[in-house]
Amino acid sequence: MTDTNKKVFTCIVCPRGCEVTANLDKEGNILSIEGNSCPRGETYVKNELLNPMRQLTSTVIIEGGIYDRLPVILSDVIPKGKMMDVMEALNGVKVKAPVKRGDVIVKNICGLNVDVVASRSM
Numbered sequence: 071m072t073d074t075n076k077k078v079f080t081c082i083v084c085p086r087g088c089e090v091t092a093n094l095d096k097e098g099n100i101l102s103i104e105g106n107s108c109p110r111g112e113t114y115v116k117n118e119l120l121n122p123m124r125q126l127t128s129t130v131i132i133e134g135g136i137y138d139r140l141p142v143i144l145s146d147v148i149p150k151g152k153m154m155d156v157m158e159a160l161n162g163v164k165v166k167a168p169v170k171r172g173d174v175i176v177k178n179i180c181g182l183n184v185d186v187v188a189s190r191s192m
């Protein structure tokens with residue numbers, strides 16, 4: 071048995087896609103990071119380990135549009151652990167056409183300082 075642990079990530083910050091390895095102690099503390107070709111890869115892996123963030127796209131109900139659902143996207147990434155909260159909050163959202171691409175559908179969803187915006191006009 072070893073006191074260290076390795077976690078391997080593919081950096082998605084740029085198309086090069088470096089394979090970056092984080093060496094962790096048994097408590098999960100970062101000992102070293104290797105394989106990244108630039109500092110952004112180290113930042114990416116630290117964020118993935120400590121506070122992973124994700125973009126979310128979904129749909130909400132729209133009345134009077136050419137479809138029943140309006141595609142929406144967040145104005146910024148959110149913590150991965152909050153994805154389900156946002157999805158649940160979007161379940162109850164209903165808007166009326168017309169809506170323009172970029173219109174704010176829900177301001178500051180779940181208190182995350184991120185808005186839900188329309189990703190198309192309808």
Ligand code: SF4
Pocket residue numbers: 081082083084085086087088106107108109110111112
């Ligand atoms: S480590 Fe740097 S060069 Fe490699 S994929 Fe990430 S951003 Fe691109």
